[in-house]
Amino acid sequence: MSDWKAQAQAAVDRLADRLRAVAQELFDHPELKHEETRAAALLSDVAREAGFDVGLGVAGLETAFVATHPAITDGPTVAILAEYDALPDLGHACGHNLIAAGALGAAWAVASLKSDLPGKLLLMGTPAEEGGGGKVTMIEQGLFDGVDAAMMYHPAPMTIVGHGSLAITEVKIAFHGRPAHASAWPEKGINALDAVIQTFNGLYALREHIKDGARIHGIITHGGAKPNIVPEYAAAEFYVRAPETPYRDELLVKLRNCAEGAALATGATLEWSEIGHSYKSMKPNRPLVDAYVSNLEAVGWSLDEPDDAMGSTDMGDVTQAVPGIHPYLAICARDVAGHTREFAEASASDRGFDAMIVAAKTLAMTAIDVLTSPELVERMWSSFNET
Numbered sequence: 104m105s106d107w108k109a110q111a112q113a114a115v116d117r118l119a120d121r122l123r124a125v126a127q128e129l130f131d132h133p134e135l136k137h138e139e140t141r142a143a144a145l146l147s148d149v150a151r152e153a154g155f156d157v158g159l160g161v162a163g164l165e166t167a168f169v170a171t172h173p174a175i176t177d178g179p180t181v182a183i184l185a186e187y188d189a190l191p192d193l194g195h196a197c198g199h200n201l202i203a204a205g206a207l208g209a210a211w212a213v214a215s216l217k218s219d220l221p222g223k224l225l226l227m228g229t230p231a232e233e234g235g236g237g238k239v240t241m242i243e244q245g246l247f248d249g250v251d252a253a254m255m256y257h258p259a260p261m262t263i264v265g266h267g268s269l270a271i272t273e274v275k276i277a278f279h280g281r282p283a284h285a286s287a288w289p290e291k292g293i294n295a296l297d298a299v300i301q302t303f304n305g306l307y308a309l310r311e312h313i314k315d316g317a318r319i320h321g322i323i324t325h326g327g328a329k330p331n332i333v334p335e336y337a338a339a340e341f342y343v344r345a346p347e348t349p350y351r352d353e354l355l356v357k358l359r360n361c362a363e364g365a366a367l368a369t370g371a372t373l374e375w376s377e378i379g380h381s382y383k384s385m386k387p388n389r390p391l392v393d394a395y396v397s398n399l400e401a402v403g404w405s406l407d408e409p410d411d412a413m414g415s416t417d418m419g420d421v422t423q424a425v426p427g428i429h430p431y432l433a434i435c436a437r438d439v440a441g442h443t444r445e446f447a448e449a450s451a452s453d454r455g456f457d458a459m460i461v462a463a464k465t466l467a468m469t470a471i472d473v474l475t476s477p478e479l480v481e482r483m484w485s486s487f488n489e490t
């Protein structure tokens with residue numbers, strides 16, 4: 104192992120107590136998407152202490168930041184990404200407190216060596232992963248321009264690297280009908296709820312004929328006011344997901360056809376809207392994945408057998424914009440699901456903190472690989488451009 108990597112690991116070990124305290128502090132004060140003011144301030148302050156120049160409130164997002172290490176020379180640009188938003192009611196049940204502390208540790212460790220390393224080092228604070236798409240906005244605002252490697256990790260029930268994520272779009276379907284007394288004059292009414300139910304039925308038929316791995320799941324958000332009034336207004340929300348972004352777009356058309364058919368059948372008027380939350384699928388960069396895996400093995404961690412459970416993340420959009428990785432490190436038993444109280448507990452456990460330290464080390468080591476190996480950077484870009 105290179106001397107740089109050994110030094111980076113030693114730096115993370117020296118910072119371990121501090122990083123745990125940051126993870127615990129974020130855990131104790133969970134903040135929802137786009138409201139992470141306390142987390143963004145804390146991380147910015149510590150990044151300044153680590154020697155970074157910090158711009159807080161970038162890309163028009165109050166809680167986004169870019170921390171740039173001032174030692175910049177010719178060479179590649181590495182961005183280490185932190186997430187720090189929590190979930191309603193469940194707090195840090197997705198472990199973003201650990202993501203933030205791990206990213207901070209990795210960036211701090213590389214920063215401590217940066218005056219001797221080529222290239223440019225960024226720590227990016229990316230808010231609102233849970234449905235707000237902070238990274239999507241940051242990409243649109245050009246903040247990833249010039250980045251050669253974007254890397255983050257995510258706590259999980261298992262350790263897997265190079266896993267994909269599903270492209271997602273969130274859709275709202277509303278129908279407008281006509282009210283009438285449901286018993287005395289039902290013939291005068293147009294039933295908007297029937298249109299919603301017909302949409303679900305159309306979707307059930309469609310499901311038999313979609314590719315494996317795609318997901319369309321919905322809830323009824325409005326179903327009428329009273330049984331004796333023909334529902335004038337009814338609405339549903341769906342998440343449409345697929346392993347590839349173009350197939351998600353195909354499924355959106357198919358779902359819309361179900362809704363239009365339901366409108367025709369019932370006489371209700373369809374109002375279709377795609378609301379927030381549209382992420383691309385993940386494109387893990389293979390050479391970067393391989394580099395990360397060898398660093399993970401070098402610190403004594405092994406990979407678990409992957410399964411096909413997949414969610415969606417705005418890191419998908421990042422990996423479609425520049426070479427990137429989003430490895431998962433185990434913090435709990437395999438049968439624990441994310442977004443549960445049990446997972447939240449693991450996000451402030453010794454096992455969770457230990458995994459965060461491993462993440463800080465391995466992300467730092469991978470950043471050093473990228474900064475010091477022009478050959479790796481070349482392979483990353485050719486793999487990115489091929490796939």
Ligand SMILES: [Zn+2]
Nearest residue numbers: 197199232257
């Ligand atoms: Zn998450």
